[in-house]
Amino acid sequence: MDEPTILDAQELEINMGPQHPATHGVLRVKLKLDGERVLDADCVIGYLHRGVEKISENRTYTKCLPYYDRTDYLAAVSNALGYVLGVEKLMEIEVPERAVAIRIMMTEFNRIASHLVWLGTHAMDLGALTVFLYCFREREEILKLFEALFGARLTTHAFRIGGLWMDLPPGFEEAARKFIDDFPAKVDEYEQLLTNNRIWIDRTKGIGIISAEEAIEFGLTGPPLRGSGIPYDLRRARPYGGYEQYEFDIPVGENGDTYDRYLIRMEEMRQSCRIIRQVLDRLPGGPIRGKVPRVIKPPVGEYYSAIEGPRGELGYYIVSEGSAIPFRVRIRPPTFINLQALKRLVKGHLVADVIAIIGTLDVVLGEIDR
């Protein structure tokens, strides 16, 4: 017992997960409690490890792609974008403008869908059941769009090296436009239920505070980093895949607490809508697929392709030996790095806050364990 407890009572050690309704999959947190106060927390991960990186070393560059859908299963489209951009860079393939624009649009749709799942589960963990169902109602619309274009809802296998699998189906643009016309009002609806709700503020404000310096030291990216006031967004900091053509704001927080991270993600959904609107307004015509050799054999070399996924910096470090099979693909999953901060964030809080903090880090175990 390293820290004395009130009343000198025994520490209580409980296992939160891997079977637990609020650990978003199979995260296991070993909590040391003094009553309800958390003295220490340890994460145990790996329950969902499938060896995606190792599998990649035995598949051709094209065949790797579907596996990445299954890492962060809530952001399959973003995952595909990061990888195809990397391979295209290695091969020096030109991607036609139309494909670039559609990729951005679909990635932003994916960001909204992913944030909706985050908001729904986060709110549900804190007891607001209704928000969860509202979020999934809107997510359904996005999944329908995915299905129309990619043929699948969750594991989309969204993009191909050099462009897209097929062009937008008829009626897609109208459906997309209708969604982004309606969606900002829906975000207001969620905010009406939560943002000024006394209980919601009590539960999130001042919970899991992390300073900007610490956030950088932990290597946090995405909303957890921006929540601490650092406007670091790869779409702006290191533009990729055509993001430099579009206007959008990067929301940042002040206090680095759960409430700020909540506000940021809400605003990001609105900004994503704004980007999609711009894409739709000036959607160029033309082919959807660049000149791609029949067998993809990048020259010897390596490339680190990083994009701003919904959860933070998603990187693919691709090493090529000149064969049709990658020598190594190392994935930098954003939440794997973000999860490190959990131990630091929960110390001194109550059990109920652990749930809020796991929620605000927006972890996806498929990505952490790979």
Place this chain on the structure above:
Amino acid sequence: MMETILIYAVIPFIKIAVVVLVVLLAVAYLSWLERKLIGRIQVRLGPMRVGWHGLLQPIADGLKFVIKEDIIPAGADRLVFALAPIVSLIPALVVFSVIPFGPPNMLEGGLRWLLLFFLEPPSVNRVVESALVSGGFVTNVNIAVLFVMAVSSVGILGIILGGWASNSKYPLLGALRSTAQMISYEVALGFTILSVILVAQTMSLVDIVVKQQETGVWYVFLQPVAFVLFFVCGMAETNRLPFDLPEAESELVGGYHTEYSGFRFAIYFLAEYAAMITISSIAVTLFWGGWLRPFPNVQWLGVLDLVPPVIWFMAKVFVFLYIFIWVRGTLPRFRFDQLMRYGWKVFLPLAIANLIVTAGVMLKFS
């Protein structure tokens, strides 16, 4: 002799049986109502498959609970484990023994007609004159309010015992939470009821309603602060969202009933919903005029008397149950320490202040 048996045994027994059955049925359909309403709030349908619009769902659920395997965890205190759900359910039902569903002479006419088939008119008169027989309640106790307070706090013992007897960590945390919650909110609840007693000058629930008829005003209009406090504290007493910390599915998995399965779990479930009905009934009795129609003494609204008092009572209770469910569909959950803070630092001082002001006003005008 025959009359005595009728007055003290047969008729009260029938009444008790009816009340218990009605309450249990109401509990079952309250769960259906909740699922339907929450479904509406959350833009989905709720139960639709079993019966017309899922009307038979509660029965199917009950059946399912009965045929499930009954698991007692290793290391559990078997006796307490078995006893705890019952300790939780019984008090919620016992409280109904003193709650007036109708005026003291509600059953007089009907019973007189019925009994004339079996007895001589003089003894029929003697039987129906007893309030125990013809009142719209099981019994009228002159300390009913104290009785309600005492019995309803026993209910939470069931939760504590269940959490303790499971010999498991999550239930234990849930049990600890419910202990703290009970202490924090029962005190404030008591003070709000005290201010009603001050106004009514009686502790009998029947007399409190009768007094409301005499003054012609429901006590909610005399004691609005007390009512709001009572309702919020009542919500906390029944472990309903936003105060459902002892269960807190997403934090403590299921809280005190994590280890319970099958019919034992069903009893806990029944207890929670029965407690909702109990609190709503007490709120209606103390603040909303019990069985009285709106504006009980306004003559030209006499047409409202066509609706029997019991129906008025049930309608009012329904409104409160609706609010319970509505709140659940809207609000997130409090955190443990925040709940305690509100209990001790907001509700209790307000309740005491309200009591003092009430006492002062009463003193001035009496």
